[in-house]
Amino acid sequence: MPEANANVQEVMKIRELADRVLASRHDEIVNKVREAVAEVLGREESEVKANSSLMNDLNAESLDFLDLLFRLETTFGIKIPRGGIQRATQGSLTEAEFQQNGILTLAALERLRVLMPEVPAAQLHDGLTAREIPALFTPETFARLVAWRIGELEAEKAVGH
Amino acid sequence: MAGELQGKFALVTGAARGIGRAIALRLAQGGADVALNYVTSEDAAARLQGEIEALGRRAVVVKADAVSPQGIAQLFGAVKEAFGALDIFVNNAIDVATYGPVTRQRLEGWEHTVNGNTSALLLSAQKALPLMQGRRGKILSLSSLGSQYYIPGYASIGVTKAATEALTRYMAVELGKHGINCNTLSGGPIDTDALKLFANYPQMKEACENLSPAGRIGQPEDLAEVAAFLCSDAANWIYGQTIIADGGLSLLSVG
Numbered sequence: 001m002p003e004a005n006a007n008v009q010e011v012m013k014i015r016e017l018a019d020r021v022l023a024s025r026h027d028e029i030v031n032k033v034r035e036a037v038a039e040v041l042g043r044e045e046s047e048v049k050a051n052s053s054l055m056n057d058l059n060a061e062s063l064d065f066l067d068l069l070f071r072l073e074t075t076f077g078i079k080i081p082r083g084g085i086q087r088a089t090q091g092s093l094t095e096a097e098f099q100q101n102g103i104l105t106l107a108a109l110e111r112l113r114v115l116m117p118e119v120p121a122a123q124l125h126d127g128l129t130a131r132e133i134p135a136l137f138t139p140e141t142f143a144r145l146v147a148w149r150i151g152e153l154e155a156e157k158a159v160g161h
Numbered sequence: 162m163a164g165e166l167q168g169k170f171a172l173v174t175g176a177a178r179g180i181g182r183a184i185a186l187r188l189a190q191g192g193a194d195v196a197l198n199y200v201t202s203e204d205a206a207a208r209l210q211g212e213i214e215a216l217g218r219r220a221v222v223v224k225a226d227a228v229s230p231q232g233i234a235q236l237f238g239a240v241k242e243a244f245g246a247l248d249i250f251v252n253n254a255i256d257v258a259t260y261g262p263v264t265r266q267r268l269e270g271w272e273h274t275v276n277g278n279t280s281a282l283l284l285s286a287q288k289a290l291p292l293m294q295g296r297r298g299k300i301l302s303l304s305s306l307g308s309q310y311y312i313p314g315y316a317s318i319g320v321t322k323a324a325t326e327a328l329t330r331y332m333a334v335e336l337g338k339h340g341i342n343c344n345t346l347s348g349g350p351i352d353t354d355a356l357k358l359f360a361n362y363p364q365m366k367e368a369c370e371n372l373s374p375a376g377r378i379g380q381p382e383d384l385a386e387v388a389a390f391l392c393s394d395a396a397n398w399i400y401g402q403t404i405i406a407d408g409g410l411s412l413l414s415v416g
Contacts, residue, residue, distance in 0.1 A: 062360055063261035063314060070258035070270050079226060081201040082257065083358045092204075 007107050010091050011114045017151030018144045025150075029076075030143045036071040037139055040064055048139060051118070055135045062134055072142060078149040085145060086133060089115055102129045116141060165393045166191035170244040172236070174227035174285075175254030177202035179353035180303060182209055183381030184251055184388045185220075191389050193249065194219035196240050198227050200254070219243075227254040228281040237288035247292035249392045252282050252302040252325075259317045266317065274317040279324040286332050290339060298341035299392045302329055303384075304403060306349055306411050313361055322347075326403045333401025344391050344399055349407030351379040368410075375408030383408070 022029065030050050038045040041058050054060035054068075069080045081087055089111055090098045098108045112124050112133070118140035171188045175181040177199035185195050186209065195213055197220055199206040206222050213220035223239040226232030240247055255278045259270030282302060289300060307315040308322035325345060332343040350356055350365045359365065369378040387406045390396055405411060 061261075063265070066257065066260045066358075067267060067270055070273065079200050083354060084201075087354065 007093070008110060008114055011088065011111045014088055014148050015114050015117070017155065018147040021147035021151045021154070022143070025147070026143070029146055029150075030139055032075055033072065033139045033142045033146065036068060036075060037142070040067045040071060050140050050143075051138045053135055054137050054139075065134070065137070068142065072146055076146050076150060078146065078153060080145060080149055085115075085137065085141065086130070088148075089133070099130045102131065104128050104130060104133075116144070118144065164192050165395065166193040166249070166389070169193040169248040169392075170196075170240070170246055171249035171251065171392070172196040172198065172240050172247055172289075173251040173253055174198040174236070175200075177205040177209060179355055180348070180351055180381045180384055181251070181253040183385035184253065185209060186212060187382070187385035187389045188249065188251075188392060189213040189216050189218040189220065191393070192218070193392075194221075194244065196221045196223055196236075196243060198223045198225055198236055198254065200224065200226050200232075226256075227285075228256045228277050230280075230284055233281060233284045233288060237285070237292065241292060244292075246296060247289055247298070248296050249299045250285065250289045250293075250301070251388065251392070252285060252300065254281075255318070255321065257318055261314050261316075263316050271317055275321050275324065278321045279328060282325055282328055282332075286336065286343075290336060290341070293341055294339065296340070297394060297397065298336075298339070299396070300329075300332065300336065300341060300343040301388060301391050302326075302343075302345045304345045304347040306347060306405070306407060308347065308403075310411065314359070329403075330401040337400050342391075342396060342399060343401060344396070345403040346384060346388055346391060347403050347405045347407070348384045349373070349379055349410040351381055351384060353381060369408065372413055373408045373410040374412070375410075377408065379406075379408055 034045055034048045038048045041060055041064060043058060052058055073080055093107060097105060099105060109124055118138065119136050123136060166188055171193040173181050173185040173195060176185040176197040185197055189195050197206055197209055210220040210222050221243040223236055225236040227236055258273040259266055286300060302325045304322040304326055307319035308326055312319065329343050329345045336343055350369060356362055366378045370376060384406060387404060391404065
């Protein structure tokens with residue numbers, strides 16, 4: 001299925017950039033993200049585990065994500081698109097290719113599995129809704145997002161922009 | 162109306178997506194050459210560039226943070242290099258670092274949002290002025306109903322937009338003497354990716370469909386038409402105004 005391949009290839013680029021950066025800086029980035037999460041949610045850093053669900057375990061609301069992104073931008077000197085994770089997940093898929101009545105399509109799930117390898121496979125199950133995606137976000141997720149943006153910056157510098 | 166912007170040079174910030182994209186495309190359809198600014202949406206910016214070039218217009222893509230002083234310097238430097246002059250500046254991009262109830266605002270995000278976006282218009286106007294010398298310039302900022310009315314969670318953006326409208330009035334007088342029209346275009350909810358980030362997006366959409374005279378939520382193209390008018394010589398007599406184009410939504414009150 002060439003279509004499915006193109007679908008996965010689009011997100012593989014993001015995944016590979018993030019993997020490359022995380023290979024050497026995983027712990028440093030995750031710890032800085034945990035620090036930022038603790039700060040934004042008014043928690044002790046020890047309460048914020050790398051795999052804590054921000055919404056389910058730490059009572060974050062969606063509006064907290066905006067504060068967090070801003071803090072990560074200043075901490076790491078990067079720009080993160082607002083709604084970046086969902087936007088990267090949808091990519092060039094149309095709304096109908098991405099979700100049907102709120103339920104993620106197989107193509108969307110396939111992309112999520114590539115983009116969010118830190119999420120246990122059982123949580124990315126058939127029937128997952130687009131609204132449930134934010135509940136999957138953990139410090140690891142944001143570390144991947146940060147690593148992707150750092151990777152992009154480094155790639156740009158390498159070609160001399 | 163095509164052709165009313167023939168020979169004009171335009172710059173649109175935040176042009177890759179949503180309202181900025183629709184305005185950039187509409188200005189090009191009117192005949193303008195357009196500099197397209199973006200900060201993260203590289204692929205979308207490149208696609209828009211292709212669409213505008215297919216219309217036979219020039220499109221220059223400029224990656225820069227349009228709300229930071231360095232980014233603004235870079236942006237206008239690129240415009241000067243590409244076009245040598247500027248007729249239309251559309252101040253569309255904003256950087257929102259905080260959202261939510263007044264009691265939950267943190268100073269850092271609040272200051273970044275309110276000061277950052279307001280200063281960006283100030284600095285951009287200063288950079289635009291020399292490029293617009295001897296031309297009939299237009300500076301158009303995007304605002305929203307949140308500058309005058311309550312939108313849940315929207316305090317930081319609403320205050321930013323109110324400041325944009327006020328600064329535009331001052332610019333209108335002072336830059337007006339240089340032949341530049343400064344105005345603000347205020348829309349109701351427009352169906353974009355940015356709007357989908359709001360927690361109450363479904364309610365806003367439904368309210369527009371059920372209550373507003375237009376009977377639907379606004380599309381980016383709805384605002385782009387008005388923007389094109391405000392950027393054309395047909396709007397030479399309009400100074401420092403906030404033009405509300407919202408499908409009639411703001412006419413309604415509860416009760």
